[in-house]
Amino acid sequence: MKTELSSHKKSLYIRRALLALLVVLTALFQNTKGALPSVSGAKAMPLVVLVAVIALFERSLAGFVFGFLAGALWDFAVSDGDGFFAVVLCLVGFLCGAASSFLLRTNVFSALAVSSVSVVVVLCSYWFCFLFLKGYDPSAKLLVGFYLPSCLYTLVFSPLYYYLIKGLKNALDEPKRFVTGLPKQ
Numbered sequence: 001m002k003t004e005l006s007s008h009k010k011s012l013y014i015r016r017a018l019l020a021l022l023v024v025l026t027a028l029f030q031n032t033k034g035a036l037p038s039v040s041g042a043k044a045m046p047l048v049v050l051v052a053v054i055a056l057f058e059r060s061l062a063g064f065v066f067g068f069l070a071g072a073l074w075d076f077a078v079s080d081g082d083g084f085f086a087v088v089l090c091l092v093g094f095l096c097g098a099a100s101s102f103l104l105r106t107n108v109f110s111a112l113a114v115s116s117v118s119v120v121v122v123l124c125s126y127w128f129c130f131l132f133l134k135g136y137d138p139s140a141k142l143l144v145g146f147y148l149p150s151c152l153y154t155l156v157f158s159p160l161y162y163y164l165i166k167g168l169k170n171a172l173d174e175p176k177r178f179v180t181g182l183p184k185q
Contacts, residue, residue: 100114
């Protein structure tokens with residue numbers, strides 16, 4: 001029994017280390033100028049989608065931790081890194097993990113739904129806090145011309161991350177054994 005538990009923990013640690021590496025690589029691609037092409041002025045923000053999808057598979061606490069890691073990396077990359085993305089992505093990770101624990105099944109459609117809500121909440125709350133409340137004059141034009149198209153462009157990453165994380169989880173988890181209830185003869 002003890003060796004079985006340790007192999008399960010070992011695969012959990014390996015999976016979480018690979019997910020952390022995926023968060024770091026995604027942060028590099030998102031925050032490096034020219035790494036992800038812009039489409040009609042819209043920019044992709046795949047860290048939001050990644051946190052939401054990780055939380056679907058790993059649940060609330062891990063979603064919270066990976067949200068903090070992704071948000072901290074994002075805050076380090078922006079010029080006015082004030083902790084906004086760390087806080088918001090922590091909440092996104094926790095709430096998406098809680099939703100998958102209590103409300104949702106983990107499939108590609110729930111990943112798209114959770115990702116779309118998360119992207120809209122994160123980008124529109126950033127727009128509201130840093131542009132609208134500060135009285136930036138063309139803030140409505142930026143919302144319609146940049147932030148909402150960026151939301152749509154970012155959702156392209158949802159199925160990609162869903163199948164990548166699902167494959168990683170399936171590869172590292174032990175196969176499930178079905179118990180028939182019949183005694184051994």
